[in-house]
Amino acid sequence: MNHVQFFPHFFLFLFFQYQLFFVFSLSPDGLALLSLKSAVDQPHDGSAFSDWNENDSTPCRWSGISCMNVTGNPDPRVVGIAVSAKNLRGYIPSELGSLVYLRRLNLHTNNFYGSIPVQLFNATSLHSIFLYSNNLSGSFPPSICNIPSLRILDLSNNSLSGPIADNLKNCKQLQRLILARNKFSGEIRTGIWPEFENLVQLDLSSNELSGSIPEDIGELKTLSGTLNLSFNHLSGRIPKSLGNLPVTLSFDLRNNNLSGEIPQTGTFSNQGPTAFLNNPRLCGFPLQKSCRNSEQSSPDSPNSAPAYDNNSKKGLSPGLIILISLADAAVIAFIGLVIVYVYWKKNENSNGCSCTGKRKLGSNEKSHLCSFPCINGFKNNDSEVEEPEKSEGAGKGEGELVAIDKGFSFELDELLRASAYVLGKSGLGIVYKVVLGNGVPVAVRRLGEGGEQRYKEFAAEVQAIGKVKHPNVVRLRAYYWAPDEKLLISNFISNGNLANALRVYVVRLGQNGQPSPSLSWSIRLRIAKGTARGLAYLHECSPRKFVHGDIKPSNILLDNDFQPYIADFGLNRLINITGNNPSSSGGLMGAALPYIKSSQTERTNNYRAPEAKIPGSRPTQKWDVYSFGVVLLELITGKSPEPSPSTSTAMEVPDLVRWVRKGFEEENPLSDMVDPSLLQEVHAKKEVLAVFRVALTCNEGDPEIRPRMKTVSENLERI
Known part of the structure; x- marks a missing residue:
């Protein structure tokens, strides 16, 4: 037992x-x-x-x-x-x-x-x-x-x-x-x-x-x-x-009970009024409130009672009020009629469709481009971005040219007959410059031939990109969908990209007879601020809160005034949907437009954050922050983190972030790190140091420590 x-x-x-x-x-x-x-x-x-x-x-x-x-x-x-x-x-x-x-x-x-x-x-x-x-x-x-x-x-x-x-x-x-x-x-x-x-x-x-x-x-x-x-x-x-704090620092003292005059020394001279709002007893510049008036109108002052005008009690007569109201109504009615007439005339010929139901693509078929039916002879369109309806069989037959942006209209045949040449070729497709019949240039990106079963997914993604409207982001205007071709039509930005601008200096004689580069410090700062604004908009305010994933100088386009435009956002997703090699030969644009070998070839991307180099990792906004920091360092130093046949070895620093950090740790002279072409601009020294600081906070190895792009943009705006 x-x-x-x-x-x-x-x-x-x-x-x-x-x-x-x-x-x-x-x-x-x-x-x-x-x-x-x-x-x-x-x-x-x-x-x-x-x-x-x-x-x-x-x-x-x-x-x-x-x-x-x-x-x-x-x-x-x-x-x-x-x-x-x-x-x-x-x-x-x-x-x-x-x-x-x-x-x-x-x-x-x-x-x-x-x-x-x-x-x-x-x-x-x-x-x-x-x-x-x-x-x-x-x-x-x-x-x-x-x-x-x-x-x-x-x-x-x-x-x-x-x-x-x-x-x-x-x-x-x-x-x-x-x-x-x-x-x-x-x-x-x-x-x-x-x-x-x-x-x-x-x-x-x-x-x-x-x-x-x-x-x-x-x-x-x-x-x-x-x-x-x-x-x-x-x-x-x-x-x-507080005026002894760094000049580039900004204050946020809003919504307190602070009183007295705002000091006017040191750092205070760089502050805007928003830093001091909602402090009722605070006065002085930059607030629009005089300290003398503040004392006179203080609640504690015995003489602060309001003074009334003797005639303030005299109002307008009822008859005069009625006459003024009738006149206002007549003017408003007239303006309304003018607006309705102009709107009707505009929509009769806009967006690639009209209220007759004919498509403006060289065909007599019923249009699929009009997203709203015609009502009483007027096109009922309240949306800034078209949401084209598409039948289940769309994408299997004839292609569709869809205008995303209001007022942007042209025919497919016009696109194919237009003069064009290749601007660039990369893993995201070939980009052509096309001059339409009305003389307006556009950029056309060819995405590939596949993905014919995923039209709805493709269209939804393109519509999200089309809703992004910011002065520093390239604007998508239309797209073309067919089984053997996918095209994106966007604004053409006239002055190339930042990568080329940093390599090719247009030398002109200044007042002292000495050569000076086209990219002065003020221009570089303008490019940095504009790019930061556009990227912050994509992160914080765009419909999808986009992650770009590939910020680098070649994706920052410039116009003739050197205003920057961020390009190529959202393209990786579209490439995945088409599921094909966009640079392969064939297809509609491949046959209709001439092919010119591009000088822009794929290289190792040293603008990417350290965590972006881990296989299988997904892009995040903090990737973009790091990449933008590297772009800032390149703007200041003139040195590229990527090798290029057109640059000398002296202009290449593969690990640009480490090189700059080491320079500051060893307290090297600023002249050893700053682009030599900027050394004559002595007044920019403090600004250059401030941008260096912003860049290095973006380039923190730990993504959690990096600031949001909104914060980066705000810091640059204060410089």
């Missing part, structure tokens, strides 16, 4: 020992990470931890985990946790503090709640903490500055409360402190800010901070971008010491 009972218990014991063996075969770092998985409430989206298996010997292959070999340790150690935007709900476990080599903690944009555990700061190798956009509560962690090398602390958009601790001054290595959109209260302490020698970003906005702005914030000489103290309850005068 005893033996019978013994064997089941024995085998059960062996089973548990077997399980424990596999659990404890996992490294200590892996066990600490499993505490994070256990801390997340169930149910949750299991994809975040789907490969976090306790039977593994190491966590280094788990999603979101990065490791590296550390001196003195035979096994790689965990140095990064990136589990962001996974809709996880739970608490942050204190066991993460045992990851002694952890450098980067990224749990942002989830639903973590509770306080930040004090034990977390036992991970003394941390240099970046991203906990923004969660539901964390409690006070500012007092022991956070026990971490000696902390560089970035972003706790924004949580529910943290209480004062900002005095011992924050011990975080001397901080570069970015972002505490916005919390419930921090009390005064901003003095004596903290002189300790920060490397702080480039300070954002305390949208809290409940009160009291005055400390004078010693003016000692933060490394700040760049924006000093943001907006949407608090700060009061008193603005310290004059």
Whole structure:
């Protein structure tokens, strides 16, 4: 009997020992990470931890985990946790503090709640903490500055409360402190800010901070971008010491209770009125509010009662009011009739269709281009971008030329008969310049021959591109669809691209008889600002919030005034839909237009972000930010990160970002890094340094640290 009972218990014991063996075969770092998985409430989206298996010997292959070999340790150690935007709900476990080599903690944009555990700061190798956009509560962690090398602390958009601790001054290595959109209260302490020698970003906005702005914030000489103290309850005068901050810095002091005259020294001279809005008792330039008038109209002034005109009580007679109303109505009716007549005449011949229902493509067939029926002789079109209807069989027979933009109309035969030549050839197709019969040039891009079964997908993508309308983005005007041909017709930009402009200098004699390049500093700054505006629009305001994915000088076109236009956005998706090689021979345009061998050949793209070079990675907006930063460096230095047959080796620096960073670290003279053709423009020195700073923030290796293009554009506009 005893033996019978013994064997089941024995085998059960062996089973548990077997399980424990596999659990404890996992490294200590892996066990600490499993505490994070256990801390997340169930149910949750299991994809975040789907490969976090306790039977593994190491966590280094788990999603979101990065490791590296550390001196003195035979096994790689965990140095990064990136589990962001996974809709996880739970608490942050204190066991993460045992990851002694952890450098980067990224749990942002989830639903973590509770306080930040004090034990977390036992991970003394941390240099970046991203906990923004969660539901964390409690006070500012007092022991956070026990971490000696902390560089970035972003706790924004949580529910943290209480004062900002005095011992924050011990975080001397901080570069970015972002505490916005919390419930921090009390005064901003003095004596903290002189300790920060490397702080480039300070954002305390949208809290409940009160009291005055400390004078010693003016000692933060490394700040760049924006000093943001907006949407608090700060009061008193603005310290004059803020004028000692870097010239390129901008203030955001909106929505406070600040009073008195805005100082007019140093950095204040570069601020716009928006920096000081919604401070009722603030006066002076750049606000349109005189301090003298402010004192006279102050609520505290005994003489501030409103003065009324003696005739103010005399109103207009009822008869005069009726006559004025009738006259207004008659004028409005007349204007309305004129507008209706002009609109009818315009739409009778626009958009490749008319109310007769005939297509303007050299055919008598019913038009598929009119997206709205004719009503009472007028075309009912309220949309700026046409949404052409298409039958299920579209794309299998005759091709369709579809006008996307209002007022843009021409016939297909006219396109094919027009004079044309090749502008460029790349993996995104051949681009032709075509001069229409009315003398208007357009750019025609040939996408390929495939994808005949995916018309609706293609049309939807093209319509999204067509809705993008910005002064610094190339505008799509029409497209052609047929089984053996897909074409995009867009505005032709007359002055080539930035890549060619940087290589070919048009020499002209200046007043002193010396040669000067066409790309002066003011022109380069104009190109940088315009490109940033266009790219910020694509990221933030366009219908699809586009990612370009291939920002480089050859995709930045220039007009005769050197205004930039971003080209080729959205094309990768269209190429995938057509599923064919756009540069192959044959097809409608291949037969009708002459082929000229292009000098633009495919090269290694050194404008891409480091993470973009990982196979299988998908483009992000932060890719574009990095690429734009490289373009900025090329504008300043005149050196290309890509080899070209037309440039000398002295003008090529394959790792341009590293070359510039090394130059600043070694404190090389500015003349060693700036394009020699700009050295005569002495007045631009401060502006050049400011653009260098913007570029290098774009070129941070960590994509989370890079700013949004909107911020980049705002910073450039202030230069």
